[in-house]
Amino acid sequence: MIIIANMDISRFETKLEFSEETRVITPAQAVIQRIGTKDISELEKPHEPGARIRDEKLKLAIL
């Protein structure tokens, strides 16, 4: 005898295609922050070397 459990929704996808290409003048990071799909604290982590030093005097000291 075959036993079948309930059917579950596993994935729910929506898609919109636009009739014109949309140009975004807002910086990409600001758009992602506004959409709120990622943790903002992660996005704010600086990636370039030395960027953690916000104090201008300290920045000059290491140059």
Place this chain on the structure above:
Amino acid sequence: MTYNDCSIMSEDPTDHRQTITRTLSILENINDATPISKIKLQRLRIFWIRPVRNYEFKPLKRKYRQCFIKEKEIFDNCFDSSVVLEMSRGRLNLHHQSGIMDISQLQKDYRVFKMKAVTSKVFIFLSTTISSTDVVEYSRKSFEEFLLNSFEICQTHSDGFEKIMEEVI
């Protein structure tokens, strides 16, 4: 930066209304940051998974192929071991794809699916897609109507498919 389309995906949704509300909220945020232009395609795709117990993958796959690919003429086409059906309802198009899936495919394709709670190794999958290609201005209200209406069609189609599966297999 330019963009032509936007897709939002939820895995393992527990409440479809909540998922629709969250999707609309994300779109509102996108619309605020970068106004959405005219839309040429609206689409809702739902993947359904149904565990099958006491049945091995290969015999069930063979039976499914026998029933839905060789004997039934209602399906338009077959792709690998799944069947495909295209229908129209008013200005909406419905695309059906269904088949048998083993646990390794499921883990690969549905990584968020709660595998620990499932003891079955064989699954029936069903994907239903509702789309509209009318060119329309974006509005939260009209897209909400599209999603609710499309979900109802997907649900009805899924219920009908379940009944067929129970009768055939």
